[in-house]
Amino acid sequence: MNQLTFAIRQEAARILEENVVDVVIGFEVGTLPLKAQPAFITRKEEAEKLVYNGFCQNNLAAYLTRRPKEERIGIICRGCESRAVRALVIEHQHDRDKLYLIGVPCTGIIDWRKIEREVGENTLQAVEEGDEVIVTTRDGEHRFQRVDVLHDSCKRCLHPNPVGADIVLGDPLPEGDPERAWAPVLEFEALPPEERYAYFVQEAERCIRCYACREACPMCYCTECFVDHTTPRWAESMITPSGTQAWHIIRAFHQTGRCVSCGACERACPMDIKMTYLVDKLSYDMVQQYGFEVGASDEEQPPFAAFTLDDRNRFVR
Amino acid sequence: MNDTWTPRIVVFQCQYSLYCEADQKWMDTQLPPHIKLIKVPCTGRISPLFVLNAIQGGADGILVSGCQPEKCHFKEGNLGARRQLDEFRRFLTYLGMEEERIRFAWIDLSERGRIQQELADLEETIRTIGPIRRLVTRAIPVGEKL
Structure with a gap:
């Protein structure tokens, strides 16, 4: 057992005993090797079940919006999770006062x-x-x-350290290199349009529409997703080219300025479809256009929600 | 491109954006058959899905016509739309669509006849870049009518 697991267990047991939270969301040993599974700990004796290692691949912030709003939650937060929590708090999905963030600097998730x-x-x-x-x-x-x-998203991770955590266990790590983070986007953009489209088609056509990416994503919390609408049917829900392409385009677009680049969608995909290249482009544009990065501040709204008349001269014509 | 080909154009128009009555009348009654007019209450109502649907269904060009920033009937609907649709165009370009296919016309009070000009410009651009090939995934209607 590593030191971090021990520290997490201790902290989880403490906050449960002192009644700071109702539940601690963390990881426990999964049924298969290489895959730890999320655990919901409600009693301090159970805190012994918690583990933390590189095989913890879910983004735990995804459970925040699936728990009752009045519940007090303690959550193990790596860099990406803490930024997702911040974004969710900004979007009023949970009360920050009811959250207890146990921050853990993350050395990356093993693919x-x-x-x-x-x-x-x-x-x-x-x-x-x-x-x-x-x-x-x-x-x-x-x-x-x-x-x-390491998972590709973790290789180019920008912020491995948790932000706004109540307690940080472990030593802080050096921040990531933006050049390395944005390199895949810029490389893809440099390709000729036919090749870009061919790559997109090749990735999208394998999609079986299981929506595992949606379920794994902390920011996908709509009660009714646009693909589940039947009247009017916005996008075909069959595995037709039109349906899968629309799903991939719009799913990514709905994450504009909200994606924390944790890569949980890719890890969840049973067909091993690459999709972070889509939303990374949008995140890159948000940094370029509006200087906005998710989780950088705990009150700034994402660009699509923060429009003002200052935009007056932004778009020509 | 052969001369018989006519580009299909879809116009998303904010119902308040044409201040000149003659322009609106022209849009409502005299549009050529290859241009499809879709009126929306405000450009803020245009979900990127609408634009994507038009493209997947074989629209060669898309014109989004809305009001100038301060002139929105709903105060700020167009501000949100401008940010979203501008980014959506960039995103589709990233996936291989030609950027010129989506055009914006933010029309001011005084600009009489601008919409006709914009449509003509768009049509000319589309003629030079040819019919849409990428991102079209649904059966395209036969004939020039949309």
Whole structure:
């Protein structure tokens, strides 16, 4: 058990005992190796179940909008989760006073797909040891460098440190490099239009419309999603090219200025569809156009909600 | 491009944006058949989905006609729309659409006849870049009428 897990368990037990919160949302050991699963801890004795490691791949902020509004929630927050919580508080999805954020500087999430591609599907056990990930399979032991198997979103993470947390466990990490963060967007943009469209079609056409990306996303909390509307039907809900493309375009567009780039959508996708390149472009534009970054401040509204007459001369004609 | 091809154009028009009665009358009654007029209560009502639907259905060009910033009938509907639709155009361009296909005309009180000019300009641009090929995913209606 690593030190961080121990500190998290202690803190969770403390806030439950002192009745600061009703529930602590964290991770517990999952049924499969390489995959920890979210845990909802309501009694202090249960805090022993909590774990924290690189296999914790969900964005826990997604559960915030799915819990009752009056509930007091303690939540384990990595960089992306804390920014998502901030954005949700700005959008009045939960009262900040009712939240207790246990901040954890994050060294990145390990992409189980990358490991599975290397070792096949027979992983028996997986542990982290410093900068290494040790995976035991029936054929023996495999060692990976942590940086090689990080999820793509975590590789280009800008803010690994939690913002606005009530308590931060662990040492702060250096901030990410913006150049590295935006490189994929700029590279994609430099391609000729036909290739960009071909790539988009190739990714979108594999979509089976399971909406796992929507469920995994902390910012997708609409009671009724536009794809679920039947009258009028805005977008086809079948796996037609028109339907899947519309879903990918509009899902990304609804995240404009709200996406925290945690990559939970990609990790949740059963078809391994790349989709962060879509919303990263929109986030990049928001930084370029409006100087807005999600989670940078705890009161600034996202650009699409913060329009004023100062925009007067922004758009020509 | 051959001469028989006529671009299909969809116009999203804020119902308050044409202050000149003659212009509005022209839009309502004398639009050529390849231009489809869709009136909305305010440009703020135009969801990016509307624009996407038009493009997927085979519109070669889209004109969004709205009011100048201070002149919105609903005070600030157009301000939100401007931010959203401008970004949406950039996003579709990122996915391979030609940027010129979506055009905005923020029309002022005094600009009589501007809408006809904008439509002509858009049509000319579309003629040079040709019919839309990318992002069209639904069956395109036959003939020039939308």
